[in-house]
Amino acid sequence: MTYEELKNQKDFNVNLHYSVNEVAILAPSLDTFGGDDPVVTISKMEPFNYHPRDYRDTVLDLEDWQEAVKLAQELAMTPLDKRGGTIDYDWVKMAKRALQLILGRG
Structure with missing residues (x-):
């Protein structure tokens, strides 16, 4: 399984958090402050x-x-070498594109 396949599970809605050393599967917390906790x-x-x-x-x-x-x-x-690289988030692509447009290079 790759990181991308884990992220795109059809029968199970998974929230993921990526750090340098690990990937965490998250679930909404029941505490009063909300947020997500790793499971x-x-x-x-x-x-x-x-x-x-x-x-x-x-x-x-x-x-x-x-x-x-x-x-x-x-x-x-x-x-490890079969899991795929780091996920390239869509917001990073959109931010790069917006910056190129602002700078007149797009």
Whole structure:
């Protein structure tokens, strides 16, 4: 599985957070401040390394959490060089294009 395939799951709506060392599958938090909490983290540096976290403070039910863990395990079992590169976010492309237009180079 690649990072892009994880991001584009059809039967499971996944929110992801990418950092230098890991990818986190997020779920909306039940606390009063809102936000998202990680329910599973997957290492981007070490193969086969993923960590399920407590989901009980999120809106996920047990079945959704189990699906998130299954997806994380599938990604963790994929060799690092087969997972794909960093996700190129659409907002970065739009910002670059807008800057080119502002500078008169577009």
